[in-house]
Amino acid sequence: VSQTFIEILRRALDEELGRDPAVHLLGEDVAAGGAFGVTTGLAQKYGAQRVRNTPISEAAITGLATGAALCGLRPVLEIMFIDFATLALDCLVNQSAKYRYMSGGQLAVPMVVRTQAGAAGGAAAQHSQSLEAWFIHVPGLIVVAPSSPVEAYGLLKSAVRLGDPVLFIEHKRLYSLKEALPLNAELPPIGQARVARVGTDVTLIAYSAMVRNALEAADELSRSCLSVEVIDLRTLAPLDMATIAASVSKTHRVVIAHEAVENGGLGAEISARIGSDLFDELDAPVIRVACPFAPIPFAPGLEQALLPGTANIVRALHGVAG
Amino acid sequence: VGDAQRYRSKEELTALKEKCPIERLKRRLLEWGAQESELDALGEEARQEVLQAVERARASPPPDPATVLEYVYSAPALAALSRVKP
Numbered sequence: 001v002s003q004t005f006i007e008i009l010r011r012a013l014d015e016e017l018g019r020d021p022a023v024h025l026l027g028e029d030v031a032a033g034g035a036f037g038v039t040t041g042l043a044q045k046y047g048a049q050r051v052r053n054t055p056i057s058e059a060a061i062t063g064l065a066t067g068a069a070l071c072g073l074r075p076v077l078e079i080m081f082i083d084f085a086t087l088a089l090d091c092l093v094n095q096s097a098k099y100r101y102m103s104g105g106q107l108a109v110p111m112v113v114r115t116q117a118g119a120a121g122g123a124a125a126q127h128s129q130s131l132e133a134w135f136i137h138v139p140g141l142i143v144v145a146p147s148s149p150v151e152a153y154g155l156l157k158s159a160v161r162l163g164d165p166v167l168f169i170e171h172k173r174l175y176s177l178k179e180a181l182p183l184n185a186e187l188p189p190i191g192q193a194r195v196a197r198v199g200t201d202v203t204l205i206a207y208s209a210m211v212r213n214a215l216e217a218a219d220e221l222s223r224s225c226l227s228v229e230v231i232d233l234r235t236l237a238p239l240d241m242a243t244i245a246a247s248v249s250k251t252h253r254v255v256i257a258h259e260a261v262e263n264g265g266l267g268a269e270i271s272a273r274i275g276s277d278l279f280d281e282l283d284a285p286v287i288r289v290a291c292p293f294a295p296i297p298f299a300p301g302l303e304q305a306l307l308p309g310t311a312n313i314v315r316a317l318h319g320v321a322g
Numbered sequence: 323v324g325d326a327q328r329y330r331s332k333e334e335l336t337a338l339k340e341k342c343p344i345e346r347l348k349r350r351l352l353e354w355g356a357q358e359s360e361l362d363a364l365g366e367e368a369r370q371e372v373l374q375a376v377e378r379a380r381a382s383p384p385p386d387p388a389t390v391l392e393y394v395y396s397a398p399a400l401a402a403l404s405r406v407k408p
Contacts, residue, residue, distance in 0.1 A: 101393045139394050140395065
């Protein structure tokens with residue numbers, strides 16, 4: 001049976017609520033299903049105590065979730081748009097990420113902050129951003145960004161069970177995507193990338209919705225007899241450099257693709273690490289495909305002109321392959 | 323300890339101290355029939371707890387610099403980190 005990204009997220013949450021009474025859902029309108037309908041029906045099934053509507057104050061509700069996690073619950077908080085995580089930053093950065101360290105391991109914040117990011121369909125500059133790089137800069141936070149419904153299912157369940165504060169970033173462009181869940185699949189571990197397509201000539205590193213563009217580009221290049229290996233990072237912090245290193249040692253050429261702006265993005269960090277750890281392996285400079293340095297515009301024509309896509313990746317792959 | 327607040331007038335500080343929530347709660351509890359001695363005992367208990375914590379901290383050896391990267395993440399997350407070298 002194929003299910004959409006949203007339905008599969010709901011299934012993962014439903015199963016975690018059923019498995020562990022410590023799991024609680026919190027967020028604006030989550031009892032009514034939330035802005036995108038991910039939590040529809042769960043309040044009816046588990047009660048208003050465990051699927052709780054909160055006031056529209058990201059600062060307050062992130063504090064609520066952090067306190068609940070400190071006291072032994074496993075809250076899953078929904079921040080409707082990652083653009084609004086700005087309002088939750090003090091709590092996430094100064095509180096949630098710090099308790100384990102500042103208490104010498106006596107306290108833990110087993111909390112998942114689900115949020116939704118990226119550009120699609122003219123949501124404009126304040127509802128389309130890809131802000132993941134801010135969060136990978138904070139020791140203590142885990143950042144996860146699934147690329148498909150099946151990946152989201154496993155990664156969300158793993159995140160709920162991990163025991164650390166996890167920012168779980170869903171891309172709005174993936175929400176209507178359908179896949180069938182394989183039976184009894186193992187849950188993917190947090191902190192481990194996935195080789196989404198095996199190849200020998202170029203390593204193409206991507207995450208979230210950009211993995212789909214990466215796979216399309218790899219398909220296209222295969223027609224020019226170029227074999228592209230696609231790595232889906234899955235977890236952005238901590239970065240799985242082992243998987244990246246194994247691939248780069250084989251292909252000696254790297255393209256990194258993300259929707260976030262190039263300046264100070266994930267690509268900069270990965271490229272720097274490849275440059276220092278794998279310099280002798282490289283046969284070409286590491287190339288980044290990312291968003292030019294501008295806010296995401298509302299006008300569909302402008303949005304399309306700005307966003308990096310499959311064509312940009314194809315060009316970069318041709319460039320790096322020489 | 324803390325900000326000496328030399329940029330504020332004595333009058334302003336005194337007026338603000340009148341609004342101290344702990345003092346106001348104490349006054350309210352007294353109005354409601356709590357005993358002064360009861361509240362003093364609670365305060366003393368809290369003071370002793372803090373003093374003992376300070377004493378315990380001062381008596382403890384300084385932390386080992388080798389542990390500086392500990393307690394950033396849980397054990398499962400740390401396993402992922404050590405696999406990828408931080």
